[in-house]
Amino acid sequence: MKKMKKLFAVLTAILLGVVLSGCGASVSEADSKSPDGGRVVVDFPSSLLKRSLIEKGVIGAESNTTVFGYRAYLIEYETKDEKGESVTASGLMVVPSESGLDEAGRKKLEYMKAKGFSTVLDGHGTIFADEEAPTVGASMQNVPEGSPTILSSLYGFVTLQPDYIGFGSSVGHQHPYLLEAPTANSMLDFAKAAKEFAEKKGIPLNGQLYITGYSEGGYAALSSAKAYEEGRDESGFSLQMSAPMAGPYLMYHVAxxxxxxxxxxxxxxxxxxxxxxxxxxxxxxxxxxxxxxxxxxxxxxxxxxxxxxxxxxxxxxxxxxxxxxxxxxxxxxxxxxxxxxxxxxxxxNSPVYWAPKRAMFMLHCLGDDIVPYAISASSVSIMRDSYGAQSVSLIPVEAAISSNPDTSLRLSHTECALPAYAVAASIFANARKKTIGY
Amino acid sequence: MNRYAKSLFTIATFTTLAYSGAYKIPEQSLSAVALSAAHVAHTTGADSAYYNPANMAFLDRDTSYLEGGITAVYLPSIDFDGMQYLDGGLLPAGASSRKEWAVIPYDHFVYKAEGDWRWGVSITSPVGLSKRWNSSVQRAFAEEFTLTSVEINPSLSYRLSDNLALAAGLRFIYSEGEVRSDASKLGLPFKRVMKGNVVTAAYNLALSYRPMPDLELAATFRSKAELEEKGEANLYVGGAGRHFGASVTIPMPATLNIAVAKTFMDTLTMELVYERTYWSSYKRLDFQYDSPIQNILIPLFDDPKDKYWKDSDTWRVGISYNYSDRVTLMCGYSYDETPIPQKTLGYELPDSDAHIFSAGFKIRESDKLSWGVGVLYDYKKSRDVKMGENINAMGGEFDKGGALLLTGGYEYRF
CATH class of the missing domain: 1.10.260.160 (434 Repressor (Amino-terminal Domain))
Structure with missing residues (x-):
């Protein structure tokens, strides 16, 4: 009987040993943080992205177009809310990558790196659910999404998209919706953090900054361009021009x-x-x-x-x-x-009562059904007529994409977003070519 | 006793292969290998604990039986000649899977009888699968599918009379699974790495009846076990990925064996075995994650994949011949049906019907010790797959594959 007990003891020990050897079920985490203060949340090859852009009919995406790979980092940073209190916020930094590029594309990217990437600070449109925020969506889906596919993959800019306060890392905080100061803070503070991250990571930036955004992002773009020119920028970027798009800049008039x-x-x-x-x-x-x-x-x-x-x-x-x-x-x-x-x-909180010194192109669709075109028209008039702005112009998106000022084409607020970004990106790219050489 | 016990429970590795009907591994002893597993009614050693524990009741009641051994398995590559419909186009998909080597240790022990009761225990690897492809199309589906297992199976027999015995056993099964899929070589930046493990339990029953001294009848049943491999998964889109808790359940099907063995002139025994494996319990492969996965990956890695395997039959015949007091010769043949219908056949397990041939010998060195060698060749028939009839959208022919097993084992009686 003693022998049998011993045998069962060995049996039990082996069975336990087998059970405890369950370490074979672990997989090292795919999304561990990088030591540079950000982590890659999207790393998508150009080939598939190009196909997708062509299928969507994105302006400028054709079979012979170079479409860069899409690498997006989630970066956390400090900003200030509407009460001036510090908030840890987050943003998405999208960098054109070599992933999936052919030889010609790789050479082009190398040339751009040698000259440094120009940067677009891009405000996203109105969202309500946290999962719609740029970093949250990117972290959950790991796929390219929205305007950075145009700005970064098609036009080769580094795109910076803050989540804004209230989303992403600051989801517990009420989103200061269409409030000028915290909106500008979340944009410019992210630009500063992204620039520091790029330096640590060896992402070559040439210091050029372009600002844009659509809808709420248009409001954010105008607010941050204003804040920049008022000297509230600490990033060290050099603002070249801005293109606020379809934003509710005149808040009282919108209301x-x-x-x-x-x-x-x-x-x-x-x-x-x-x-x-x-x-x-x-x-x-x-x-x-x-x-x-x-x-x-x-x-x-x-x-x-x-x-x-x-x-x-x-x-x-x-x-x-x-x-x-x-x-x-x-x-x-x-x-x-x-x-x-x-x-x-x-x-x-209507960021139109000033005179921009840098070039500003306000883009808006004539057929906008949510934020009327007249808002941009009135904003431009105020900046020009009341404040003497020389460098502000208004571009109807339908006219720009059809090359016909008298076009009867009308696009709704939602339909207008992608074409508006394509126009803005094209304007920025022309400016970059004149100054940087590509 | 203790050193025997240690020897009995020496387990070196888990099994990692698939050669016999889908992913079951019926050959778990020297005699089973040499007889193509036609080894149920006429078992005379420690492996009775596994193949027919009711037969433990008929072993010499004052002797303990110990058997151990190791089987080396070689799995040649499987060739696929055909096309794959993927991502809106037809792709040439001709490729060969990787060759695989594996080692399966086994141990069986039967203790002396205590009255009409007797216990035994087996340590085996009842299921296993390893299929790995380096080719671009196949990697998208099954860069690696691995299932490993070890089973500890204590059993207890009761002798009802001189010619009738019953037995029941408990089966404790530990299993690990690993799945890798990588479509990046096709320009689709999707990849999966998943590992999981499980401990589960099942039971087995056995009945032996010997109406005449030279005629043995037996029936055994092993119950189904669900291997719910729980673990973790990384799902990648391009170079970025997310980490999930993940699980997938695959069945270890129930099996029924009905066997008859007849001994002629005290020297030659022929055994016939009918084996029914209840694979129809395997209806779909459904990976589960602890949170929603990336939308773009849902069709590839989340949507349940139909399997709808069918119950399969295996017919086995084995002959053992006592050439002399010292030497026993064995040979066997099986016809093993695949349970996998053409509709759901996939690269992870491109199984087909098989002819199995085997042979071996045992040498009795003394009253206590014997040893032997067995060899088994599993010949897989080639298998056509029609693209229009296969849910994985493959069309072509699988060829070669199969398996070669070489087993060395010993038995010690004391």
Whole structure:
């Protein structure tokens, strides 16, 4: 019996040994952080990307076009929110890469590296769900997405896309939606952090900076160009020109245009503005938004929900019974009541009251159904007529892509984004060619 | 006793191969190799603990039996001559898989009888698979598919009468799986690395009946075990990837053996075995991840892959001949059906029906010790796959493959 016990002891030991040898199930992590303060979240070869761009009909993407590989880094950085408090935010830095390039493409890239990459600081459009943020989407999907496919892979710029405060690494923080100072901070502070990262990583930058962005990103572009020219940039980049696109630069005018309507297709935008401004100005949201929506909005805009989900809850009706905004708010906006804090906040956060010295091309589609073309037209007029800006011009995107100023083509806000980026990239590339040589 | 025990449980490596019907490995002793696993009704040594534990009841009751050995396995490359439809086009897909070597140790032990009861234990490698391809098309599907296993199978027999015995056993199975797929050589920047492991349990039953001294009847059953390989996976799009908790379940199917053995003139024994393997439990291969994977990879690495294998039959015949008091000669033949239908055949296991031939001998050195050698050749029939009928969109012919096994083993009685 003793012998049998011994045998079972050995059997048990071996069985346990086998169980404990389960270390064979581990795989070293694919997404471990790099020591340089950023990590690669997308590294996609040019060949497949080129096919995708051609299939999508992206302007400039043709079979004989060089399309560079797409390498994107997630970088965290410090910026300041609307109260001046420090926030750890994140952004995506997309660098043209050699992955998948043929010999000619490789030589071209080597030449560009020798001359240094020019950089485009690009503000993304309005998002509500955190998973739509540039770094979050890139980290989850590992595929090229959005404007950097044009700016970096097609035109060879390094693209910088901050997530903005409230998304990515700062997801717990309320997004300061369409508030000028924190928006500009998140753009320019990311440019500074990305430049430092590039130096550590040996990514050759030539110091040129171009600024663009579409929709909210257009607003971010104009805000950050203004902040740059006001001397608030610490990156050391040299701003060459900017191309804000389809942004709601005149916030009061945009708000007034909305409240003049009975109902609105996308109430999420004005609801987010109300929420963001109430928080920034220390006001109660119930001063702007009717019950019960005033108590729902914090949850709706916490980064968990996409626009469709939010708009399934919010009313389309602007005001009145069951509407979104209080009637006195609507009346005050319509009356341009200067005692009403919200009107003044909207005007304070309209980054058009200055005269850019660097070239600025405002791009906007004539057929824009969300942010009217007139917003850009009025913004240009204010900067030119009231502030004497010499270098600001307005380009209707439909006219630019059809090479016909009288074109009848009209593109909606959504349809306009890709062509607008193609036009902006082309303008930037021409400027780069004149100054850098490629 | 302790040193015997240590010897009994010496396990060097896990099994890593696939040669016999899909990924089961029926040959787990010297006699089983030499007899093409026609070794169920007439088992006379320690390997009774594995092949028919009811027969432990009929072994000499005052003797303990110990058997150990090692099988070297050589898997020649499998050739594929054909085309692959992928990414909107037809690609030439002619290629050969890598040749594989593996070593399978085994140990069996049967302790002396205690009344009508008797126990034994086996350590074996009941399933295994290793298929690796370096060619660009095949790597996209199965750069590597590896399944390794070790089973500890204690069993207990009860002698109901002089000619009837029953047995039951518990099976503790440890298994590791590894899957690698890499489509980058096709210009598709998608790659998967996954490793997992599992400990699971099953049972086995056996019945032996000897209506006459020279006629042995037996039936054995091994229950199904689900190998839920849990571990981790890296899924890459280009040079960037994400890390996931991951799992995949593959069945270790139930098997039923019905066997009859007849001994002629006390020297020559012929055994016939019918084996039914219940592969139809393998309906799909479904990788699970602990969070949603990259959208672009879902069709490749997340969508369940249909398998719908069918139950398979294997017919075995083995002959052992006591040439002298010292020498026993053995030979065997099996016809082994593949369970894999043409519809779901894939590069990870391009299996086909097989003819299996084997031979071997045992030398009795003393009353206590004997040793022997067995060899087995598994000849796989070539197999056509029609592109329109295969869900993996391959068309062509698989050829060669098969396996060559060489086993050296000993038996010690005390």
């Amino acid at each position: 007034r245009g909305i409240v003049e309507l009975d109902s609105i297709e996308h109430p999420s935008f004005i609801a987010d503005v109300a929420y963001s401004y109430a928080l920034a100005y220390g006001k109660s949201l119930s001063q702007l938004v009717q019950s019960p929506y005033d108590s729902m909005i914090e949850r709706l805009f916490d980064g968990s929900y996409e626009m469709e989900e939010i708009e399934a809850v919010l009313p389309k009706l602007i005001s009145g019974e069951g509407g979104l905004l209080r009637e006195d708010v609507v009346d005050s906006i319509l009356a341009d009541d200067s005692d009403f804090w919200f009107n003044e906040a909207l005007k304070e």
